Amino acid sequence: MSVALIAQSGGPTPVINASLLGVVEEARRHPEISALYGARFGIAGVISQSFVDLLQQSPETLAAIARTPASALGSSRLEVKEQQLEQILAVLRAHEVRYFFYNGGNGSMGTASQIAAYARESGYELQVIGIPKTIDNDIVETDHTPGYASTARFFAHATRDIGADNRALPGQVEFIEILGRNVGWIVAATSLASQSSDDAPHLVYLPENPLPLEKLLDDVHEVYRRLGRCVVTVCEGQLDERGEPFGADVRSGSRGSLAMNLAHRLAMLVSERLKIRARSEKPGLLGRATSAYISRRDWDEARLCGSSAVRSAVNGASGKMVGLVRENQRSYAVKPVLVDLERVAFAERTFPSEWQNEAKNGILPAFRQFASPLIEEVTPFSPLKDIPIPKKTYMTGAKHR
Amino acid sequence: MSVALIAQSGGPTPVINASLLGVVEEARRHPEISALYGARFGIAGVISQSFVDLLQQSPETLAAIARTPASALGSSRLEVKEQQLEQILAVLRAHEVRYFFYNGGNGSMGTASQIAAYARESGYELQVIGIPKTIDNDIVETDHTPGYASTARFFAHATRDIGADNRALPGQVEFIEILGRNVGWIVAATSLASQSSDDAPHLVYLPENPLPLEKLLDDVHEVYRRLGRCVVTVCEGQLDERGEPFGADVRSGSRGSLAMNLAHRLAMLVSERLKIRARSEKPGLLGRATSAYISRRDWDEARLCGSSAVRSAVNGASGKMVGLVRENQRSYAVKPVLVDLERVAFAERTFPSEWQNEAKNGILPAFRQFASPLIEEVTPFSPLKDIPIPKKTYMTGAKHR
Numbered sequence: 001m002s003v004a005l006i007a008q009s010g011g012p013t014p015v016i017n018a019s020l021l022g023v024v025e026e027a028r029r030h031p032e033i034s035a036l037y038g039a040r041f042g043i044a045g046v047i048s049q050s051f052v053d054l055l056q057q058s059p060e061t062l063a064a065i066a067r068t069p070a071s072a073l074g075s076s077r078l079e080v081k082e083q084q085l086e087q088i089l090a091v092l093r094a095h096e097v098r099y100f101f102y103n104g105g106n107g108s109m110g111t112a113s114q115i116a117a118y119a120r121e122s123g124y125e126l127q128v129i130g131i132p133k134t135i136d137n138d139i140v141e142t143d144h145t146p147g148y149a150s151t152a153r154f155f156a157h158a159t160r161d162i163g164a165d166n167r168a169l170p171g172q173v174e175f176i177e178i179l180g181r182n183v184g185w186i187v188a189a190t191s192l193a194s195q196s197s198d199d200a201p202h203l204v205y206l207p208e209n210p211l212p213l214e215k216l217l218d219d220v221h222e223v224y225r226r227l228g229r230c231v232v233t234v235c236e237g238q239l240d241e242r243g244e245p246f247g248a249d250v251r252s253g254s255r256g257s258l259a260m261n262l263a264h265r266l267a268m269l270v271s272e273r274l275k276i277r278a279r280s281e282k283p284g285l286l287g288r289a290t291s292a293y294i295s296r297r298d299w300d301e302a303r304l305c306g307s308s309a310v311r312s313a314v315n316g317a318s319g320k321m322v323g324l325v326r327e328n329q330r331s332y333a334v335k336p337v338l339v340d341l342e343r344v345a346f347a348e349r350t351f352p353s354e355w356q357n358e359a360k361n362g363i364l365p366a367f368r369q370f371a372s373p374l375i376e377e378v379t380p381f382s383p384l385k386d387i388p389i390p391k392k393t394y395m396t397g398a399k400h401r
Numbered sequence: 402m403s404v405a406l407i408a409q410s411g412g413p414t415p416v417i418n419a420s421l422l423g424v425v426e427e428a429r430r431h432p433e434i435s436a437l438y439g440a441r442f443g444i445a446g447v448i449s450q451s452f453v454d455l456l457q458q459s460p461e462t463l464a465a466i467a468r469t470p471a472s473a474l475g476s477s478r479l480e481v482k483e484q485q486l487e488q489i490l491a492v493l494r495a496h497e498v499r500y501f502f503y504n505g506g507n508g509s510m511g512t513a514s515q516i517a518a519y520a521r522e523s524g525y526e527l528q529v530i531g532i533p534k535t536i537d538n539d540i541v542e543t544d545h546t547p548g549y550a551s552t553a554r555f556f557a558h559a560t561r562d563i564g565a566d567n568r569a570l571p572g573q574v575e576f577i578e579i580l581g582r583n584v585g586w587i588v589a590a591t592s593l594a595s596q597s598s599d600d601a602p603h604l605v606y607l608p609e610n611p612l613p614l615e616k617l618l619d620d621v622h623e624v625y626r627r628l629g630r631c632v633v634t635v636c637e638g639q640l641d642e643r644g645e646p647f648g649a650d651v652r653s654g655s656r657g658s659l660a661m662n663l664a665h666r667l668a669m670l671v672s673e674r675l676k677i678r679a680r681s682e683k684p685g686l687l688g689r690a691t692s693a694y695i696s697r698r699d700w701d702e703a704r705l706c707g708s709s710a711v712r713s714a715v716n717g718a719s720g721k722m723v724g725l726v727r728e729n730q731r732s733y734a735v736k737p738v739l740v741d742l743e744r745v746a747f748a749e750r751t752f753p754s755e756w757q758n759e760a761k762n763g764i765l766p767a768f769r770q771f772a773s774p775l776i777e778e779v780t781p782f783s784p785l786k787d788i789p790i791p792k793k794t795y796m797t798g799a800k801h802r
Binding site for chain 2: 011012035037038041049050051052053054056057058061064065068069070071072073074075076077086087090091093094095157158161162164165167168169170174249251253260261264267268271277279280281282283284285286288289290291292293381382383384385386387388389391392393394395396
């Protein structure tokens with residue numbers, strides 16, 4: 001008897017459960033896998049042996065959860081400490097778990113790597129395969145990461161929509177706060193909403209670069225002078241040239257500190273300093289929690305990463321993560337490959353600086369070539385045709401009544 | 402020659418252009434209407450004679466803009482002053498405008514009423530008909546207002562989605578800031594996301610009632626003790642018992658002051674006072690700017706109000722707004738009626754207190770009966786079936802390796 005176990009880790013993505021579906025579907029095809037358990041609430045559920053039977057789920061249930069954002073098994077932000085590895089391995093041993101699949105981001109790949117190493121040292125046969133998942137697209141050794149495209153697609157549409165609102169009711173600067181602490185992959189994708197320099201977003205900033213407040217104010221002022229309106233997309237993790245979040249409120253957590261109201265703070269500063277009406281929107285977690293903007297390709301690839309993980313494990317691989325390689329440039333296609341967990345663990349893939357404009361407030365077309373096949377089209381809103389009516393001369397005043 | 406003119410006013414709704422479509426379609430059917438002009442950027446476009454020809458738009462253009470949020474003509478928040486009425490009438494006279502349609506909220510109905518009165522006093526024959534539009538649902542003399550259901554539908558889904566995220570990754574209090582300054586119709590609709598007391602939203606507050614901070618903290622604490630998580634929906638305009646926005650930053654504008662970061666402020670207070678991890682999301686204008694959650698019924702009714710306005714004007718009505726009457730309780734149907742603009746102008750329809758629970762932190766089922774036919778179903782996410790795996794006993798320690 002060989003049991004397989006899967007756990008979901010960290011923040012959900014809109015397609016995280018498509019990977020779970022891929023794992024379950026593929027596990028059913030391999031008689032070597034006698035049972036497939038899902039850990040409730042991530043690695044915490046492994047430690048507490050809180051397992052649910054996944055092979056006994058009905059096809060209808062699986063189909064439904066595969067279209068549902070938010071980790072169906074529940075997730076956890078628990079960071080595994082050295083001394084917990086022994087306990088984790090004891091649980092795996094007790095349940096005769098021989099295949100462990102860990103669906104998470106770069107930190108989780110580090111944990112998976114540690115578990116694989118600990119099992120090897122202990123002489124316990126265990127195949128550990130990482131399934132990549134992050135909205136941030138910051139995992140190295142893969143063309144991109146499942147989850148990214150759907151969240152990017154949400155924010156690209158949000159920018160188009162708020163941009164249309166800003167155009168219809170001008171005289172205002174809009175800051176849209178985008179998910180992303182350290183890397184600008186998602187905020188860069190808001191540029192897909194723009195077909196011309198008229199369209200939102202008018203300014204896009206990457207958290208990879210410090211943003212001096214004076215530069216931001218100058219940039220906003222210039223757009224506002226030109227259009228009488230302005231939409232700015234900026235990451236929750238954007239810092240100023242002193243490495244500070246512009247005076248925003250900060251929350252400290254296990255993953256470092258994070259500004260809680262960055263875009264609001266910037267809107268206040270624009271309002272005070274430029275005397276222009278400004279406001280901010282923060283769709284926040286909606287960007288990872290909503291299913292309305294799932295990219296079909298993202299969903300397919302998330303599922304593919306799940307099924308590939310199971311195939312690889314059954315074929316004897318361990319200590320690897322499933323990565324995606326783009327096969328050619330003409331028509332989009334990817335194939336799954338295996339990469340060393342150790343090379344992925346705790347590394348961070350930043351947004352390529354060559355895809356940013358020189359003024360560091362916009363994204364170049366090369367990024368669109370990379371991202372469009374993943375994110376799909378952002379259809380621009382079609383305007384009324386401008387068929388003007390000639391003005392008439394008229395006079396006012398009581399005598400003309 | 403009799404020209405008709407339409408202007409859109411105030412903040413857009415997801416279905417505002419369906420009303421525009423209704424006006425254009427119906428105008429085509431009446432030979433009395435020789436031309437139909439659209440004013441660019443609301444009443445400001447009337448004053449500046451910035452008109453676009455609407456009968457010359459192609460059916461494809463009209464079909465496309467009718468599915469597009471954000472006023473296709475452009476809108477304005479300009480409040481018409483007494484002395485501008487003369488100029489407005491002079492423009493209408495110069496262009497031989499005999500039908501004026503004003504698509505807006507209660508304030509705009511006041512302006513429409515003033516224009517109708519001024520034309521009558523001046524002896525200028527003009528049919529003025531108001532077409533109701535507001536996401537807030539605060540217009541009196543109508544069962545509900547086009548625009549409300551689609552924005553309410555957005556926020557109900559946002560609450561479901563963020564609720565699922567909060568369930569998957571518990572240990573946190575989530576505040577979702579909902580559009581709404583004075584009335585709680587939209588925030589009440591977030592209750593449609595909940596099928597059981599387990600589901601978000603766990604707490605819903607109406608801006609009609611002051612909310613003492615201590616009560617909020619007690620309520621949150623109680624939910625958190627019970628579930629280990631909590632989702633609160635609260636309006637941007639919520640005030641505490643002193644009539645203050647809990648210390649949030651305030652922007653003053655023509656429509657009074659508005660807290661710019663209410664939910665953020667509440668999350669900070671919960672975090673500080675209860676020592677519970679808390680954050681906030683503010684989808685903000687997305688709620689009125691996105692088309693992904695348009696209610697088909699809302700769209701149909703917005704179009705109906707547009708076409709009814711034209712029919713009524715051609716039949717000689719003036720100084721009226723199109724209202725909706727719910728015809729019977731068994732199967733949902735509405736019919737358009739005409740109500741006096743004067744009765745609508747500057748009135749405000751608050752959320753019925755009898756639809757709120759006694760603890761003033763939740764919404765009663767009677768509201769669901771009212772709202773469900775408009776907003777349509779909010780499909781709950783289906784969970785994995787709980788088929789637990791029995792726990793095993795195991796021992797840890799070096800000697801057992």
